[in-house]
Amino acid sequence: MSFDRRSFLKYLGVAGASVGAGIVALENVTKDGIKNTLLGTSEAQADTKGSVGTQNYDVKPGELDSYYGFWSGGHSGEVRILGVPSMRELKRIPVFNMDVGSGYGVTNESKALLKGRFCGDTHHVHGSYKDGIYDAKYLFVNDKLNNRVARIRMDYMEVDKIVDVPNIQGMHGLFTQRFPKTDWVVCNGEFQVPVPNSSATSTDAPSKYYGIHSIIDAEKMEVVCQIMMDENMDLAATDYGGKYSMTTSYNTEKGVTVSEMLANDNDAMLVFNWERIRKALSANNYKMINGVKVIDGREGKSDIVLRIPIPKNPHGINVTPDGKYAICSGKVAPICSVVEIAKLDEAFSGKIKPKDCIVAQPYIGLGPLHTTYDGRGNAYTSVFIDSTNVKWNIQKAIDAEKLGAEEKKKNAHIIDVLDIHYQVGHIMASMAETKEADGKWLISLNKFSKDRFLNVGPAKNECEQLIDISGEKLKLVHDSAIYIEPHDCIIVRRDIVEKVVKDRYNMFEHPLAVTKSGVERKGNKVTVKLTANAPVFGLQEVKLKKGDDVTVIVTNNDEISDLGHGFALSNYNINFVVSPFQTKSVTFKADKPGVHWAYCTNFCHALHLEMRMRFIIT
């Protein structure tokens, strides 16, 4: 039953060997087993004798979870709400994907949001903030595939706006402004491309490819401006002072193959100075490209960006809850780089060198990806190749750095190392991306699950693990299966969210809300207005002519919480759900003559099956 870790690591090493010298060096480390190395030579042995969390994770019938978890669904294109610690999936929010259950991608309202693009790749979901804490107004999430940002209203828990972002490709890292409140949302272009990227400018010369750091207006959902860079940009973060956005870059080389991207020993952390961006905008120091203001942020072209050298192909960047440090994970280097945010202004003003902002580079493990926090001064880093979560103390790492190489070798910063199952990507602790990080639960979002669940065929689910971090040691308490793909998440205290969540829509927010059913015809354009009250639609039949252009508008006039109705039209490939007081519409061509029943798909009443009506098309 046990996963063959050795052969898997060998596999990774062999594959690595074929693509570049960088990964071969890491393979040697693997052979020793990084976990044993760390624990065998440090105070961590003592720490493993420390306390273990005893929190209850079994949420019994009738009990509620303590946290809302908001999950990006990766290439499912959706966002999910999970309860923590139960790990129950409470909702799928379709974002960039078609979702026939709710009718997202089917109704006119959702088609206007999606503009014909039903694929997406949601990587990072972050909430809007006020003074370093979520204000429970919005969630924002990126689409890496089609380069869009979507906004989710947290009162209805559904997408209300999507903005297309031009000039950018492989839109990856996304983060929201944390202070004083979320006016800006930043997102990164991971893939460098020509700017603009059209046949006139297209070139296969990667030296003329650029990465783009974009700033979105959170309320208007418009692009404020973009910063054009030589570097690619991967993950994103903002500080707690409202002064900077920050990103990692793993392709400072402008490589287009794996080995080219691995060439440099150092890549970079990039810091964007928001005051200087505002000044550049005021001074009209930008070009308009594809309708947006593009500021030249390349080295030597502006003073907006600070470049801090970071080894090697770094991935995650996460700011500590006290706002003091940004920690970059090395990915191809087995370390994390701790950057002191208070030093950034000194570096921007030239008083110190960018690299002097780094106050520690502790050894973590093989393939460190992301770091999260418990609010007690400890960091937790996901380590992909080792398949571990490593708990380490930030101050101890900084202290050891000051004391020099011999002290560092003791790895006294390491508190515990937990094997996870398997190959972890993001990890996130409860409230960790706020100043109220509470150190209760840690979620490890793992990419492989083989042997942890019943076998469901070649395409397996992923494995999320729930870890109690209230003690000194990490305690694995629950394996949770999840569909493609638990990319990233935030864990938000229940009291912050539940006060804003509504049970019904404001009916007249939708300009077409129906309170009286009827049919209107203008030539071959027919509008069918339907109320839905359990267990009847407002009309029993509608007569249409073949070729009619038909719009059906349905309003759920039932007030009772949780009482949704579906509207499905047989053979017309139409289905959607209207929740209490919600209105949705569809438009279709009546091209199939005959009798076609429309029926309620969402169980609403003992006579739900009888809730149907005829469309007679002659």
Add this chain to the structure above:
Amino acid sequence: MSFDRRSFLKYLGVAGASVGAGIVALENVTKDGIKNTLLGTSEAQADTKGSVGTQNYDVKPGELDSYYGFWSGGHSGEVRILGVPSMRELKRIPVFNMDVGSGYGVTNESKALLKGRFCGDTHHVHGSYKDGIYDAKYLFVNDKLNNRVARIRMDYMEVDKIVDVPNIQGMHGLFTQRFPKTDWVVCNGEFQVPVPNSSATSTDAPSKYYGIHSIIDAEKMEVVCQIMMDENMDLAATDYGGKYSMTTSYNTEKGVTVSEMLANDNDAMLVFNWERIRKALSANNYKMINGVKVIDGREGKSDIVLRIPIPKNPHGINVTPDGKYAICSGKVAPICSVVEIAKLDEAFSGKIKPKDCIVAQPYIGLGPLHTTYDGRGNAYTSVFIDSTNVKWNIQKAIDAEKLGAEEKKKNAHIIDVLDIHYQVGHIMASMAETKEADGKWLISLNKFSKDRFLNVGPAKNECEQLIDISGEKLKLVHDSAIYIEPHDCIIVRRDIVEKVVKDRYNMFEHPLAVTKSGVERKGNKVTVKLTANAPVFGLQEVKLKKGDDVTVIVTNNDEISDLGHGFALSNYNINFVVSPFQTKSVTFKADKPGVHWAYCTNFCHALHLEMRMRFIIT
């Protein structure tokens, strides 16, 4: 926090009052509270002092579930695999829906299955059988919306065929042949329509509408024949002897409004005699309509169908694991009707009247919908309006029926009544649809969940409840949240399924499997053949001309279990996943010039982010 049952019942009563006298009578019953009535007047009180199950339901990290649960996803259009008793969702299998995570509805292979129809409404999933037990070869599931049947291969756990069924509308009940093996699959037309249903024959006269009972060849996935009926047909079942299919009909009235459908006190259970169907086919007693053989099964037109009168608007029909009884749930009548299958041949031959096949009609509760079994002679019926699961003894109900009205009033058949949360539809016990029903777990698939989980907005999840039925009393042990819509399920012992499930594809089952990458051009038709081996695609770049008609074929050449790759093409709305040794393809028009990166969306390696390639379109 508690659900306001009284106001909800009042709501149902009031809504009911507006649509027909039938439901008003039930409202009076509601006021007394059916549960108290039952328990206050029967031996059930003694039974409630009986044993309570003590099974472990907490599946800890590293442990596996004991059962595979196969769930129809309702109007999500999908099928799901859950582990029981953990209730973890292990897989979503896209069936009639677009699923951008896996690329179902995106790839050429899946588009050929879906034929442009990306909506569906999966109601009933049943496995193929051999001698009354699942053979773990196939699952079959219906699409109520677009009238299709899909088949899922259980070795890969994915759809391999979909058959369109003509002449039928609102395809609802589906069941598979249980003996000697599954050659036939039956499915019902719930909505009566003209046959054929075209402008020439269309009429708004419901007297000329018909229901259709369809028989599908399980291997060929073709329609064997259809039986045309005056009645509509709701749920379906087959016996354990390979002789009959059975359905309920709630609209013997041919009504088109709720009140018309409620007019008759008795509707029907319909029994189809398979030997007589085979004879009719041999004797060419059918008409070809829309390419399929349609046998006239209307009353007086054939001897194929037995009509057993059943009160009132019955819904579920389920056969006991010993094969002796088919039990129909009354829906608008508060009873179940127990039909003895051994008597059916006597009724078919005219020796007894159809109604004499009914051996008991025990009182159950308000709105009985579906019945399942523990293999120990007990039935469990879901009761929608009461929001209960009722456990009752079949033999006691039959005995009381023989003893007369006074004995029946004692309701001695009732063993326990469990409140569920809320408004249950289907219920299913472990292995209950096989001759090896084991009476361990019961799943209650409930349609309302308000207050049982954190509030997620106007559109709430559903609530499935896991109940330990190993003791005399029903013991609720877990509330599980689930997305639209947990319609129905089967619970299958792990040992039956896991031996057939594969970890990788047979690579050369796909005629286009790629082992060597390359580009072929014929005029503007370009074929791009790509291997995917972590962390590289077989080509670094592909040059295309604007307007090219491009087919990309990707084979995952990685053998390691669980190592999938994604292929996403920026701005082209293309994403799919290939599992080990799987091949998929997409075809697109190269209409957007510029540099477009394709990237791996499915985390595969420490250098997963670097697994990408360029499409340069000039």
